[in-house]
Amino acid sequence: MPFLKRYLLPRIVQYLVVIFIGGTLVFIIPRLMPVDPVQQTLQRITIQGAFLDPRAIEQIRETLLELYGLKGSLMEQYFALWRRLLRGDFGPSYVQFPTPVMTLIKISLPWTVGLLVTTTVLSWIVGNILGGIAAYYSHRRWAQLMENIAMLIRPIPYYIIALALLLLLAYAVPIFPVTGGFSIGRSFVFSWGLVLDILKHAFLPALSLAIVGTATWFMTMRLLVSNLLAEDYIVYAQIAGVQDGEILYNYAIKNAMLPQVTGLTLSLGQIFGGALITETVFSYPGLGTLLYSSINSGDYNLMMGITLLSVVAIATGVLIMDLIYPFLDPRIRYE
Amino acid sequence: MKYAGRYASLLLLLLSILVAASSLALAQIGPDIPREETLIVDILTGRSPNPRRFNAWAPGTTTDAGIQQLMLDTLWCVEYAQGEILNVVAAAPPIYSDDYTQMTVKLREGLYWSDGVAFTADDLVFTVETLKANPGMNYQAEFDIFVKEVYKTDDYTVVFELKEPNSRFHTYFLNRWGACRIMPKHIWENVDNPMAFDFYPPVSLGQYVLKDVDPGGYWFLWEKREDWERTAVGQLYGEPKPRYILFHFYGPPERKVIAQSRHELDMCDLTMESLQASWENPGFRTYRKEYPWIVNIDPCITGITFNVLVEPFDNKDVRWALALAMDIVDVMALSFDGAGVMGALLVPPTPVYLDWYYEPMEEWLREFTLDIEVDGAPFKPYDPGAAKRLADYAAGRGYDVPDDPAKQREIFGYGWWKYAPEVAAQLLERNGFSRDKDGGWLLPDGTPWKITITSHPNPAHPAYKNSFAIAQQWRRFGIEVEVVTTEQYNTLATYGQFDVSSVWPAYEPWGGHPDMYRTLRMWDSDLHRPVGEVTYGHQGRWSHPDLDVIIDKLEKIGFDDPELIPLAIEGLKITTAEMPSIATFGYPGFVGWDETYWTNYPGAENPYQQPYQHWPNFKFMLPFLEPTGNK
Numbered sequence: 001m002p003f004l005k006r007y008l009l010p011r012i013v014q015y016l017v018v019i020f021i022g023g024t025l026v027f028i029i030p031r032l033m034p035v036d037p038v039q040q041t042l043q044r045i046t047i048q049g050a051f052l053d054p055r056a057i058e059q060i061r062e063t064l065l066e067l068y069g070l071k072g073s074l075m076e077q078y079f080a081l082w083r084r085l086l087r088g089d090f091g092p093s094y095v096q097f098p099t100p101v102m103t104l105i106k107i108s109l110p111w112t113v114g115l116l117v118t119t120t121v122l123s124w125i126v127g128n129i130l131g132g133i134a135a136y137y138s139h140r141r142w143a144q145l146m147e148n149i150a151m152l153i154r155p156i157p158y159y160i161i162a163l164a165l166l167l168l169l170a171y172a173v174p175i176f177p178v179t180g181g182f183s184i185g186r187s188f189v190f191s192w193g194l195v196l197d198i199l200k201h202a203f204l205p206a207l208s209l210a211i212v213g214t215a216t217w218f219m220t221m222r223l224l225v226s227n228l229l230a231e232d233y234i235v236y237a238q239i240a241g242v243q244d245g246e247i248l249y250n251y252a253i254k255n256a257m258l259p260q261v262t263g264l265t266l267s268l269g270q271i272f273g274g275a276l277i278t279e280t281v282f283s284y285p286g287l288g289t290l291l292y293s294s295i296n297s298g299d300y301n302l303m304m305g306i307t308l309l310s311v312v313a314i315a316t317g318v319l320i321m322d323l324i325y326p327f328l329d330p331r332i333r334y335e
Numbered sequence: 336m337k338y339a340g341r342y343a344s345l346l347l348l349l350l351s352i353l354v355a356a357s358s359l360a361l362a363q364i365g366p367d368i369p370r371e372e373t374l375i376v377d378i379l380t381g382r383s384p385n386p387r388r389f390n391a392w393a394p395g396t397t398t399d400a401g402i403q404q405l406m407l408d409t410l411w412c413v414e415y416a417q418g419e420i421l422n423v424v425a426a427a428p429p430i431y432s433d434d435y436t437q438m439t440v441k442l443r444e445g446l447y448w449s450d451g452v453a454f455t456a457d458d459l460v461f462t463v464e465t466l467k468a469n470p471g472m473n474y475q476a477e478f479d480i481f482v483k484e485v486y487k488t489d490d491y492t493v494v495f496e497l498k499e500p501n502s503r504f505h506t507y508f509l510n511r512w513g514a515c516r517i518m519p520k521h522i523w524e525n526v527d528n529p530m531a532f533d534f535y536p537p538v539s540l541g542q543y544v545l546k547d548v549d550p551g552g553y554w555f556l557w558e559k560r561e562d563w564e565r566t567a568v569g570q571l572y573g574e575p576k577p578r579y580i581l582f583h584f585y586g587p588p589e590r591k592v593i594a595q596s597r598h599e600l601d602m603c604d605l606t607m608e609s610l611q612a613s614w615e616n617p618g619f620r621t622y623r624k625e626y627p628w629i630v631n632i633d634p635c636i637t638g639i640t641f642n643v644l645v646e647p648f649d650n651k652d653v654r655w656a657l658a659l660a661m662d663i664v665d666v667m668a669l670s671f672d673g674a675g676v677m678g679a680l681l682v683p684p685t686p687v688y689l690d691w692y693y694e695p696m697e698e699w700l701r702e703f704t705l706d707i708e709v710d711g712a713p714f715k716p717y718d719p720g721a722a723k724r725l726a727d728y729a730a731g732r733g734y735d736v737p738d739d740p741a742k743q744r745e746i747f748g749y750g751w752w753k754y755a756p757e758v759a760a761q762l763l764e765r766n767g768f769s770r771d772k773d774g775g776w777l778l779p780d781g782t783p784w785k786i787t788i789t790s791h792p793n794p795a796h797p798a799y800k801n802s803f804a805i806a807q808q809w810r811r812f813g814i815e816v817e818v819v820t821t822e823q824y825n826t827l828a829t830y831g832q833f834d835v836s837s838v839w840p841a842y843e844p845w846g847g848h849p850d851m852y853r854t855l856r857m858w859d860s861d862l863h864r865p866v867g868e869v870t871y872g873h874q875g876r877w878s879h880p881d882l883d884v885i886i887d888k889l890e891k892i893g894f895d896d897p898e899l900i901p902l903a904i905e906g907l908k909i910t911t912a913e914m915p916s917i918a919t920f921g922y923p924g925f926v927g928w929d930e931t932y933w934t935n936y937p938g939a940e941n942p943y944q945q946p947y948q949h950w951p952n953f954k955f956m957l958p959f960l961e962p963t964g965n966k
Contacts, residue, residue, distance in 0.1 A: 034823045036830075039869065041394055043825045045473070045513075052477065054862050054871035059476035061869070064394075067471045096385045096395045097471070098531050104384050111551060163589075171593045178594050179585055181551040185368045188550055283382070283586040285551025290384055296822045 008323075015319045022311035026304045027081055030295075031074070037094045037298035038064045044095075044297075068094050081304070090305035095297045101305035104290060111181055112286035115202055115278070116271040119209040124264050126210075127217025132253040134218070135225035136244070147222065153215040162208040162281040169204060176204050179283035205282040209275065217260070224256035258329050265321045269314030273306065368556070370598075371932055371966050374577035374957075377591060377603035378584040379949035383552040389537035389545070391516050392466060392473050393530050398513065400555045400582040404953040405543035407516040408567050410440060410459075410508035412952055415634050415846035416942045418687030420509065421955070423567045424454070424517060424540070426491070429505040431893060436500050440508075442491040447565040448519050449539040456487035461520035463495075469529050474515045477507055502893050503852060510951045511846055541954060542566040542575050554583040568954050575957035577933070588795070591927065595619060598931045602948040605927040606795035607671055618931040622924070622946050623939040626734035627674030627746060630924030630946055631939070634846030636683045637797040638919040639788075639805060640828075640836045643877040644866050647766070647778065648834065654914040655705060656762040659716060660812040661805060662754035664724045667920055669804035670797065673729045675920035677721060677748035681841035681854070681910050684748050684921045691849040693749045696904055700750070703911065707761055714758055721751040748920070756812055776813045785815040789833040792820040801919055802837035828874040831866035840916030842873055851903035852889045858915070859886050877915035882906055935961040 038061055045052065045060075052060070065071045069080060069091065084091050090101035131150075134143040153161070169176045182188070182197045228234060229252065237247050276288030287306055294302035325332045383397040391402050410425040422428065424446065430439040446454040463485045467478035481504055484496040497504060507515050519538045526532045537545055543557035557580045563569045585591045585600060588609035594600035596616045605613065610628060613619045621628040639657075641648035648654060667675050678684035679700060682692050697719070704713035726743045730736045737743060767779030776784040786809060790802035799820060806816040821827065828836050842857040844850070860883050862872025870876060885906040892898055910916075926946055928936045937944040937956055944956045 034821075034826055034832075036826045036869075039826050039829050043829075045394060053480065054856075054859075056476040056480055057871045059480065063470045063476065093384075093395075096388065097393065099385050099388065099395075107385065107550065107552070166590075166593070171596060174597055178590060178597065178599065179583070180549065180553045182549075184549070184554055184556060184581060184583075185547055280586060281590075283553055283584065283590060285382070285549075285553065289382055293381070293384065298826075 011319065011322060015315055018315045019308075019312055022315070023082070023085065023304075023308055024078075026307045026311070027078055027300075030298070030300045030303050033295075033298065035296075035298035037068060037300060038070065040297045041094060041097075064094075064097075067097065068092075085308070090308070091301040093294075093302045094299045095294070095302065101301050104302060105287065105305055105309065108285055108287045108290045109272075111284065112271060112275065112288070114198075115205055115284065115286065116209070116275055117268065118202075119206045119213060120264070120267050120271065123210045123213030124217050124260070124267070127214040128221045128253070128257070128260055130214070131218040131221025132225045132248060132256065135222040135229065136248045136252060138222075138226065146218070150215040150218045150222075153211060154219055158208070158212050159277050159281065161211060162205075162278060165204050165208050166281060177201050181285050202284070205275075205278045205284045208281075209278060217263075220263070221253075221256060221260060224259065225252045228252050228256055255329075258325070261328060262318075262321060265317040266314060269317040270310065272310040272313045368579055368581075369966075371962060371964070372578040373581055374579070374933055374960065375581045375583055375599060375601050376948035376953075377600060378555075378582050379604060379947075382584050383555075385533075386548050386550060386552040386555070387533055387535045389534040390529075390532055391534075392462075392518065394471070394473060399949040400584075401543070401545070401557050401580065402537075403510070403513065403516075403951040404948070405541045405557050405580060406537060406539040406545070408540050408954075409510040409514045409516055409951070410442075411505065411514075412510040412955075413845050413847035414945065414952060414955070415685065415687065416632050416937065416945045418690075418847050418849075420848055421571070421952075423510070423571075425508075428895075431502065434500055435502045435504075435893075436497045438495040438497065438504050440493045440495070440505075442493065443567055443570065444491050445565060445570065446540065446567060447562060448521075449544045449560055449562075450519075452519065452521050454517075454519075454540060455490045456493045457490075458517050458520045459493045460485050460487055461524065462515070462518040465518065465523060465529055466515070471530055474507060500891075502890060503850075505894070506845075506853075509845070512950055540566065542568045542957070543580055546579070552584075554581060556581050568958070572955060572958040575954075576960045576962060577957060580957075592616070595927060595929050598929055601929045601931075601933055602936070603927050604947070604949070605925045607674065607923075607925060608795070610925045610927060613927050616929070618929045620928050620930055620936075620938070622926050626729060626736070627671075627923075628925065629671075629674050630926055631676050631746070631921060632685045632687075632942065632945065633922040633924045634683045634685055634688070635839070635843050635922035636678055636681060636841055636918050636920075637801055637922055638681075638837075638840035639801070639917040640838070640840045640873075640875040641877075641915060642831055642833050642835070642866070643875055643915060644831060645834050647768075647784075650766060651913055652762040652766050654917070655716070656759035657809065658752050658914055658917045659755040659759040659762070660814075661752075661808040661917070663721055663751040663919065664728050664754075666801065666804045666808060667725060668728055669807065670800035670920075671923050672732065673725055673734075673747075675748075675923045676746070677725065677751045677920045678918050679717065679749075679751050679911070680907055681916060681918045682844065682851070682907065683846075685846075686745070687847065687849075688844070689749065691900060692851075692904065692907060695900070696907065697749060699904075699908065700911070705758075705762075707758065707765075709758055709761075714755075716752045716755070716758075717750060718753040719750040721753075722747040722749060759812065770813060774813045775815065783815055785817065786835055787833070788816065788818045788835045788837055789824050789827055790818055790820045790837045791824055792822050797920075797922060798824075798837040798839075805837070805919075829869050831864070831868070831870065831874070831876055833874075836874065838874075840875075840918055841910075848894070849900050849903065850889075850894055851899075851906060852886070855882065855886050855889065855903065855906045855910075858882055858910070873915075875915050877913070879909055879913060882909045885909070930963065931965055932963055933960050934963055935959055 041064055092098040093101050093104055134146045137143045170178045181201050186197055234251050237251055276292055279286045279288040291306045378400045380399050388396050390396050391398050391407055408424045412421045412423050414421050424443055426441040426443045463478055466472050466474045469475055481497050481501055483498045487493050522538055542563040543559055546558040547556040559578050563574055585594050588606045591603045592609050592612050622630045641654055643649050663677050667673050676684045682688050700717040704715050707714050722744055725747045726736050769777045771777055778784050788802045788806055791798035793799055802818045806818050809816045824838055827833050842854045844854045857873040858878050860878035863878055864870040885902055888902055937946050945952045
């Protein structure tokens with residue numbers, strides 16, 4: 001009971017407050033932008049050539065303000081937002097009116113989750129293992145080689161790595177597709193052929209993310225383990241003749257995992273913001289380009305929907321991690 | 336050495352992954368879709384966030400992935416390469432009553448929807464009534480304002496009774512990258528909420544039907560209808576050649592270059608820079624096979640807009656001074672290496688507009704004088720030799736430029752304003768401007784003159800390139816200039832929150848018709864709004880009482896009245912003399928075509944059609960394309 005009262009309940013209240021503040025900020029911030037969503041819609045209608053009488057434009061503007069729910073005061077709009085959110089409804093997209101924001105998110109979300117969860121988890125596992133090993137055997141030549149490679153990759157802007165992979169494996173040696181999530185004309189019904197096809201299309205975007213992710217996790221893990229190697233309990237274990245493998249996995253890597261697990265949680269939460277550069281470079285479907293276009297077009301609801309999803313995901317991830325820390329590190333107790 | 340084996344193993348593993356991946360590689364087109372029967376074209380407006388939405392009557396639906404080119408036809412369509420209006424679903428031009436309160440439309444007979452139902456007047460009547468009854472849908476406001484009643488007199492004749500005279504009511508059905516399209520009544524009459532209805536799978540009135548769509552929103556595959564002859568295009572031009580059309584969004588220009596190098600993209604828009612890179616691609620060609628490569632028929636004019644409600648741009652002398660402080664050859668050289676057609680009028684210098692306006696107005700332009708004297712004579716600002724200077728610049732850059740002056744005028748335009756910084760200085764000085772000790776210009780109140788140009792954020796866009804090129808010209812003249820590029824340029828301009836903008840100095844005309852009402856109307860004084868309020872007219876907020884009279888006269892005459900051009904010329908004389916915006920050059924379109932699988936594109940040597948894949952007119956090009964036979 002003390003755990004529930006002293007820790008869990010306050011922590012859940014804190015979690016809800018974070019979401020509330022996040023929701024409030026994603027309501028306020030887009031409205032501070034110098035963009036008028038109705039004007040953006042009118043621009044799309046008129047700039048491409050269709051002729052509209054100026055009187056008609058004025059009438060359309062009034063109608064759109066009404067339909068978009070932008071006619072009331074800011075407070076009225078704010079309360080309407082929370083009424084909708086409590087029903088699990090982000091409202092309609094302005095750009096794709098009246099398509100619900102959730103529908104648009106559902107179209108893009110599976111691609112983003114599939115790509116980013118896989119690459120984030122894989123690069124986390126590989127980066128941490130290699131980083132730990134490289135730190136423990138830092139005097140070996142192969143460990144120094146790995147470290148040099150990681151140090152070389154990490155400062156390179158992600159865009160350059162992505163573009164280089166595209167040029168190398170889709171242009172110079174054209175073995176991977178230039179664009180898209182799966183082959184044109186292929187039926188989107190489950191089959192192993194479809195799975196292979198999706199994997200083939202995801203390979204370059206995934207490889208680009210994995211290279212950068214692995215290098216990042218590698219460097220941080222190497223640093224953490226290097227620091228731990230000077231700890232008394234490791235030195236004692238070495239003197240006591242404990243085998244290197246056991247020291248590495250049970251004494252060093254395990255003790256260095258806590259910040260890495262927190263980092264993984266935050267990374268997984270950020271997935272819901274999409275991977276804009278990856279999606280743009282590889283024309284890969286996902287939430288990043290959806291979020292970007294919503295910002296440009298002043299689609300408040302879509303912007304709020306994606307951002308709030310990310311806020312909830314990160315807050316939930318951190319909450320879960322807080323709760324399972326004691327299982328990961330016996331030194332932590334909620335008493 | 337003991338690690339050599341491990342490194343070798345690692346390398347082998349990597350190679351295995353690559354080989355395995357390459358063995359997985361499949362053709363970009365599915366096994367049932369032969370490449371040689373498929374035309375692959377780029378989508379201009381990008382990825383569709385909701386790819387299964389084909390409701391073209393609700394705002395926001397992506398229409399340039401096949402809806403407007405292949406699926407839905409309109410009554411009429413602007414054809415701007417040849418300068419004509421095509422009767423598409425309509426059998427003839429509109430017939431107005433003498434007072435323009437009634438419009439009769441004769442429809443083409445023998446057209447069928449792709450599900451086999453005949454297209455009739457009921458579809459058009461239903462479309463107008465449905466849209467009028469549903470606020471928020473496209474054209475609801477227009478039909479609410481103008482349409483008193485719409486009815487059919489027989490299966491192929493529709494009459495519109497209008498609430499007030501409107502000599503251009505038919506232009507709501509005139510396709511110029513968008514117009515009111517016609518709904519299949521037999522589908523939509525059963526729909527409860529027309530705004531929310533996705534119209535998927537769609538029924539087509541055009542010569543293709545949707546075959547497949549990417550759930551990620553990057554591509555749309557269309558297949559030729561077996562009964563293609565029962566469509567408007569079939570009746571007008573015959574059978575379209577490609578069996579399949581694939582609309583595919585490839586993303587940034589470098590991706591399109593890669594796709595064309597793999598022969599996975601036949602038609603696309605490029606940038607000046609990506610076009611240069613594409614020359615390496617076998618089978619690649621541009622609109623004009625030789626320099627300056629560009630599409631010179633795009634009906635848009637680029638340039639600079641002044642916010643005339645902001646000092647000192649409310650002063651005509653200042654606006655003219657800034658025009659004379661620019662050397663158009665330098666501007667075009669910096670923007671597009673000279674590839675463009677210069678235009679002094681606020682009219683796109685396409686071949687048809689050159690004939691309609693530039694040619695008849697050239698004598699007037701040559702004699703036009705400013706209210707200032709140079710060497711004791713009124714100053715004539717027009718420079719008919721500007722195009723020749725641009726041709727010389729291009730030749731100096733090593734490009735192959737024809738010597739024939741007529742050819743040079745066709746390629747580079749008719750002329751522009753003189754580069755006359757000394758006259759510009761006189762114009763400013765007589766309005767109280769002065770120079771500091773370093774030659775920098777000071778406002779009449781003695782403070783340094785600083786101009787901020789608001790511009791488009793896309794570095795490939797002419798507005799972006801123009802803004803930096805012009806900023807350099809004005810800096811050279813002694814003005815402090817800053818360029819601000821922002822995605823929100825349109826909102827800022829609509830609210831009047833700018834000094835100078837490089838986005839569209841004039842509203843586009845129809846493109847394929849000499850009527851200038853569409854352009855001039857936007858400067859009508861009744862659309863004037865103060866800074867901070869949205870304007871529905873031109874963003875520069877300029878107007879002139881004499882132009883108001885001309886706009887009124889244009890409203891009262893028909894679309895094909897012989898007075899259209901003379902009236903418009905009078906209007907253009909006013910806009911020239913007042914210089915509310917500075918026109919620079921026509922929109923330089925950069926198209927890239929791959930001739931590996933298809934040929935006979937409408938290039939400059941045979942401009943039988945407009946050349947873009949994103950315009951609705953794309954459909955009219957398809958019967959003329961020829962397969963090369965390559966497999």
